[in-house]
Amino acid sequence: MVLDHFAADRLERLALTAEAYVAQVFGMNLRLHDLAGEGLPYFLTDRYHFWRGDLQGRPAVFMVNRAGPLDTFDIAKHRELARRHLGVALVVLVLERVDARVRRRLIEHRIAFLAPGAQIYVPEALLDLREGAPAKIAPQPDYLSPTAQSVVLGAMLGRFVDQQSLTDLAERFQVSVMSMSRALDELVAIGVAEALWAGRRRRLRFAVNGRDLWNTIEPRLKSPVRKLRLVRGQIPLDQAPLAGETALAHYTMLSPPRVERRAVLASRWTGMTQALELEPAWTDEADRIELETWSYDPLVLAEDGVVDRLSLYLSIRREPDERVAQAAAQMLEDMAW
Structure with missing residues (x-):
């Protein structure tokens, strides 16, 4: 059994301090209640005290180390064990003493913590609030990065x-x-x-x-296509896979378009143009290639020189051509999930 540096009244004061700090400064109610530790390994309940609580309407567990200093790796490991055994997504370390160096290390390892009087940091909830700074909770993004x-x-x-x-x-x-x-x-x-x-x-x-x-x-998903460019030249499939209606024709019974379409990561566009000596093309040039520049690398998910079905669907789901829209919907329906 480890030496317990926390008396019961000290734990109670810490819980009250944490609740008061978060409520007064950030307007959130933690609703902390002692957790008996059912289902947790003995070495965790011996070393930590646990509370159940609430964080932005989500169930959370708060834990305080009552057995002296621990390195960041051990804290991360113990926090993950508590998360798995208790079945909660949010497990937050409570710090009694405010030490900027400790907080910095916890942030580097993305370990959620609450330091009353200083900061609450919970990356899983997109939460990083500090006293003295505007109390803003990072909203869930409308679209994924x-x-x-x-x-x-x-x-x-x-x-x-x-x-x-x-x-x-x-x-x-x-x-x-x-x-x-x-x-x-x-x-x-x-x-x-x-x-x-x-x-x-x-x-x-x-x-x-x-x-x-x-x-x-x-x-929350959007088309990966940033811009459509017209070029002339030879582009290997291992640098720019088939995309758009050309790819849709590969996956469905849709007839291939007259003008081939490809896709490339936007940040590679300039380098590829120079390396392959691509030239700008006009809309009436028969040998033109339509080249989509994407926000993420189409090659990562491409197969056999063709962009993946889901990225393709997202790139054409707003297509006004009913033929294309129906083929895209059928491609999605035929997917083996």
Whole structure:
């Protein structure tokens, strides 16, 4: 048994202080109640005191370390164990003493905490409030970021996204680990995924999958197409896969269009133009190619030189041509979720 540095009255004062701080400064009611620790491993209840509470209308668990200093890695591991055993998405560390260095390390490791008198930081709820700063809660985004969208599409396409570490996902989707971490926070905030810790690595796990995930997330998805350009030249499929009606004709019985359409990541457009010596084309030139520039890399989810079905659907779902709209709807209906 570890040495308990917290007497019962001290724990009660800390809970009252935390509730009062959050209510007075940020206008939120935590509603903290002692948690007996049922279902938790003994070493956790021996080392931490737990409260059940409420955070922005979502159930949350608050935990305070009562056994002396711990390193950030241990805290992250213990917090994840509590999350799994208690079945809650939000587990928040309560800090009795305000130490800027400790808070900085917790933020670097994206560990939720409440420091009465200073700050409440819960990345899973897009919450980072500090006393003295405007008390604004980051709203859930109307649309997902390009990185979050490509990841969620990859999950629905069965591209082995679930249970992968952020480092592996960042490498696969060709983005920074920081961008992937923010994408995970977005997916957690809207309730379709959760963040897990495996050793020192943060992993993604989806709470819903397949068609259910699509029905939940579709209103937050948008067309990846930023701009349409007309060019002349030769473009290999491994640099710009088929897109638009050309790709739709590949997946359905729709006749292919006269002008081929391709897709490329927007940030690669200039470099590809120079490397392949592409030239601008006019709308009446028969040998022109229509080239879409995308907000995320179409190559990541493409198969056999064709953009993926879901990104394709999002790029043409507002198409006024009834032929195209019907073919797109049929393509989605025929998907094996």
